[in-house]
Amino acid sequence: MSKSKTIITPEGQNIRTTLLELWQAPALIRAFASRDLHVRYAQTYLGFVWSIIQPLSGLSTLFILFFKIAGIETGKVPFLAFALSGLIFWNYFNYLLSQSASAMVAMQAMIKKIYLPRLSIPTAKALVGLVDFGVGLLLLVGICLFYNISLYGLLVFPLVLLAIAMAALGIGLTISAISLRYRDLQQIIPFALQLLFFLTPVAYPTRMLSSLLGNDWTWLVYLNPMTGTLEIFRGFLFQSPWAAEALISLALCPVLLFIGIWSFVKADKKMADIV
Amino acid sequence: MMENIGIDIRQLQKEYEIKQDGRKQKFMALKGISYAIKKGKITGIIGSNGSGKSTLLKILSRITYPTAGRVEISGNVASLLEVGTGFHPELSGRQNIFLNGAILGMSRSEIKSKFDDIVSFSGVGEFIDTPVKHYSSGMYVRLAFSVAANLTPDILLVDEVLAVGDATFQQKCLEKMNDASMKDQRTVVFVSHNMSAIRQLCDEVIWLKEGEIVQAGDPDEVTMDYLRHMTTLSREKQLHERTDRNGVGGARITKLRWLGPTEILQSGQEVALEVTYRAEEVKQIENLNFRLNIFNDNGEFLTSLSNQMANANLSEAGQNGVCLCKISKLPLAEGNYYITSNLFINGILCDRVDRAFSFQVLQGDFYGSGLTNFKKSAGVYIDQHWSLLNNEL
Numbered sequence: 332m333s334k335s336k337t338i339i340t341p342e343g344q345n346i347r348t349t350l351l352e353l354w355q356a357p358a359l360i361r362a363f364a365s366r367d368l369h370v371r372y373a374q375t376y377l378g379f380v381w382s383i384i385q386p387l388s389g390l391s392t393l394f395i396l397f398f399k400i401a402g403i404e405t406g407k408v409p410f411l412a413f414a415l416s417g418l419i420f421w422n423y424f425n426y427l428l429s430q431s432a433s434a435m436v437a438m439q440a441m442i443k444k445i446y447l448p449r450l451s452i453p454t455a456k457a458l459v460g461l462v463d464f465g466v467g468l469l470l471l472v473g474i475c476l477f478y479n480i481s482l483y484g485l486l487v488f489p490l491v492l493l494a495i496a497m498a499a500l501g502i503g504l505t506i507s508a509i510s511l512r513y514r515d516l517q518q519i520i521p522f523a524l525q526l527l528f529f530l531t532p533v534a535y536p537t538r539m540l541s542s543l544l545g546n547d548w549t550w551l552v553y554l555n556p557m558t559g560t561l562e563i564f565r566g567f568l569f570q571s572p573w574a575a576e577a578l579i580s581l582a583l584c585p586v587l588l589f590i591g592i593w594s595f596v597k598a599d600k601k602m603a604d605i606v
Numbered sequence: 607m608m609e610n611i612g613i614d615i616r617q618l619q620k621e622y623e624i625k626q627d628g629r630k631q632k633f634m635a636l637k638g639i640s641y642a643i644k645k646g647k648i649t650g651i652i653g654s655n656g657s658g659k660s661t662l663l664k665i666l667s668r669i670t671y672p673t674a675g676r677v678e679i680s681g682n683v684a685s686l687l688e689v690g691t692g693f694h695p696e697l698s699g700r701q702n703i704f705l706n707g708a709i710l711g712m713s714r715s716e717i718k719s720k721f722d723d724i725v726s727f728s729g730v731g732e733f734i735d736t737p738v739k740h741y742s743s744g745m746y747v748r749l750a751f752s753v754a755a756n757l758t759p760d761i762l763l764v765d766e767v768l769a770v771g772d773a774t775f776q777q778k779c780l781e782k783m784n785d786a787s788m789k790d791q792r793t794v795v796f797v798s799h800n801m802s803a804i805r806q807l808c809d810e811v812i813w814l815k816e817g818e819i820v821q822a823g824d825p826d827e828v829t830m831d832y833l834r835h836m837t838t839l840s841r842e843k844q845l846h847e848r849t850d851r852n853g854v855g856g857a858r859i860t861k862l863r864w865l866g867p868t869e870i871l872q873s874g875q876e877v878a879l880e881v882t883y884r885a886e887e888v889k890q891i892e893n894l895n896f897r898l899n900i901f902n903d904n905g906e907f908l909t910s911l912s913n914q915m916a917n918a919n920l921s922e923a924g925q926n927g928v929c930l931c932k933i934s935k936l937p938l939a940e941g942n943y944y945i946t947s948n949l950f951i952n953g954i955l956c957d958r959v960d961r962a963f964s965f966q967v968l969q970g971d972f973y974g975s976g977l978t979n980f981k982k983s984a985g986v987y988i989d990q991h992w993s994l995l996n997n998e999l
Contacts (some may be wrong), residue, residue: 333927334683335681335682336678336679336680336685337668337677337678337679337682338677338678338679339665339666339668339671339672339675339676339677339678339679340672340676340677341669341671341672341674341675342671342676343671356708358708358712358714358717359708359709359711361708361714362704362705362707362708362709363708364707365701365704365705366692366694366697366701366705369696369701370694370696370697371714373696373737374696441691441692441709443669444669444687444688445667445669445685445687445691445710446667446668446669446685446961447709447711449856454966465965480958600671603664603669603670604622604670
């Protein structure tokens with residue numbers, strides 16, 4: 332018989348106990364992640380091939396829209412390498428944010444029936460997104476080899492990915508906490524993400540955006556956590572210069588995660604009564 | 607905390623806010639409950655719907671938080687408010703075992719070590735690698751329950767999940783629960799409407815009503831008092847206020863009531879069902895026909911009480927009246943039943959009320975032999991006469 336003791340009071344959980352519980356539930360995170368992966372391509376004809384088709388078709392679209400039609404200049408860097416280096420991170424950000432934002436609403440039936448470390452649900456989504464990211468990264472390696480770009484710069488990707496995961500999870504958790512009461516937010520997510528895509532330098536250089544604002548307001552574009560992180564990654568990969576303001580984006584990521592966890596823990600207490 | 611207490615509940619309160627017509631209303635689901643649930647025992651919680659028993663279980667399961675008060679639980683907790691939480695139809699039985707096990711708080715190695723037990727308990731066998739969407743509903747439930755039944759927490763909270771599956775499997779689950787409490791000193795809290803299961807399993811019973819404990823203690827005593835309370839409520843239930851009626855109208859059954867030698871119905875007793883009706887809007891009653899369909903707790907049709915079938919035409923019936931249906935030996939076994947009432951006048955269905963009346967039957971000595979054990983599966987008694995025809999073969 333275990334010595335553990337559970338004490339239930341009106342106060343509920345705090346950030347420390349919530350994170351501790353999450354840490355003790357690797358089996359659960361793994362189970363949720365593996366369920367998502369298995370279910371994802373169940374009953375599809377092409378199965379895993381979709382994970383390759385999707386980034387390729389995304390890249391083709393960017394190539395036609397931004398390069399052929401809009402004539403975006405990416406300097407010395409070949410457009411395809413430039414765009415793909417942004418696209419794989421954007422896709423991960425997009426997936427994790429939208430999935431974690433809707434995770435609570437999607438799992439309300441379970442939340443009403445059983446207690447579990449609820450953070451494990453969005454955390455598992457961060458793992459699931461890694462599969463698509465991995466495929467994208469391999470494509471990027473292929474393109475870099477094709478254009479004779481040194482792969483050394485790629486080594487910085489875990490750090491950039493971690494920052495982007497923090498930001499996506501942070502924003503997603505905040506939205507999921509608020510949308511327990513205001514479901515409207517769920518309607519806005521796809522639309523807001525689409526808008527954000529065009530405001531994020533995925534397929535065009537940051538300076539095109541900052542030049543619109545003028546020198547004094549350049550820092551504003553780095554309030555988008557994707558902007559600076561992508562610039563830093565490209566700086567390492569393509570040996571291009573990056574602005575010091577890009578660090579604003581990087582610093583913002585853990586802050587967003589903290590806000591997300593804080594609002595999630597606050598909402599957690601009322602979750603079963605509301606959903 | 608004392609050594610032999612598994613769950614210590616102190617002054618527990620839960621208040622819900624309900625929005626009604628734009629106004630917030632407060633509703634106290636639990637009004638300050640205190641109780642010490644003993645370690646290694648099975649404690650049952652009974653009460654009608656809305657009595658707070660589910661809220662209590664949800665607080666103990668940590669699904670929701672109390673508004674005031676405190677609970678101390680010694681040991682780790684697993685709660686089963688439903689079986690098969692998180693089961694996904696596209697996943698195989700094997701994958702679902704791992705997923706469901708993890709949701710219930712088992713580690714991977716724990717699930718692995720119990721995997722064979724789970725599969726053999728479920729009887730799913732060779733289909734373990736088939737997606738569960740291809741399972742029959744029985745197989746699905748058995749697999750789901752098998753994962754739960756192989757949990758080994760110190761404290762197990764169970765809600766009415768035994769209402770699933772076939773009778774044999776239910777029995778197997780009850781035995782498993784009993785085993786768990788006896789062998790491993792596990793504390794079990796069991797919420798149920800099934801009085802037979804409560805009496806069969808529990809060491810102690812708590813009766814909740816409107817968020818307060820009415821009575822707690824010996825299972826036989828508490829359940830008897832509870833049933834007595836419930837039957838006095840439902841035996842004289844006024845039907846005429848119900849608005850969920852079908853039929854062409856103009857006449858209605860206004861009251862159903864059991865008359866019997868004791869307050870509570872028992873198998874084998876001589877009882878009578880009193881039926882009161884009003885048919886003021888029908889000008890001429892030529893043919894009055896009651897059809898009272900009796901269903902068991904699972905919604906299975908058992909039989910009808912019908913004056914037409916019993917060849918009694920109540921030809922002199924007036925526009926208001928009371929009829930009596932006598933049953934010389936009540937053949938229903940212990941359990942919960944309900945009646946769906948139909949009133950036909952001149953061959954036309956005038957009034958029909960679903961679940962017009964519910965009642966409970968307790969064990970009784972139908973055959974007069976002293977053998978009354980009908981616990982394993984509910985059914986009906988049949989008057990039977992045995993004799994020896996030839997003893998030379």
